Amino acid sequence: MNEMVWLDVVENDFWWTNYITGIKFEGTDGLEASFQIDKMKALTDTGTSCVYMPSVYYEPILQLIQ
Numbered sequence: 055m056n057e058m059v060w061l062d063v064v065e066n067d068f069w070w071t072n073y074i075t076g077i078k079f080e081g082t083d084g085l086e087a088s089f090q091i092d093k094m095k096a097l098t099d100t101g102t103s104c105v106y107m108p109s110v111y112y113e114p115i116l117q118l119i120q
Contacts, residue, residue, distance in 0.1 A: 063098075070098040079119055087118045 061072035074096040078088040091111055107115070 061098075064095065067095075071095045072098060077115065089115055089118055 061074070064071045064073065072095070073093055074091070075093050076088055076090045078086065080086045089111070094108075097106075
């Protein structure tokens with residue numbers, strides 16, 4: 055998947071946040087995996103490699119990307 059996805063920024067919010075309903079990964083080998091989640095805010099931060107998420111999603115997403 056080589057396409058840009060644009061997300062609207064939540065107005066009147068201190069951070070650059072967006073609403074998301076899923077996560078999609080694509081490996082260098084071309085394999086894709088996706089994970090659907092309940093609608094929630096996601097923080098956009100271009101200055102860190104830290105990934106933070108609700109603990110309920112951690113294990114399923116970790117299994118998905120391994």
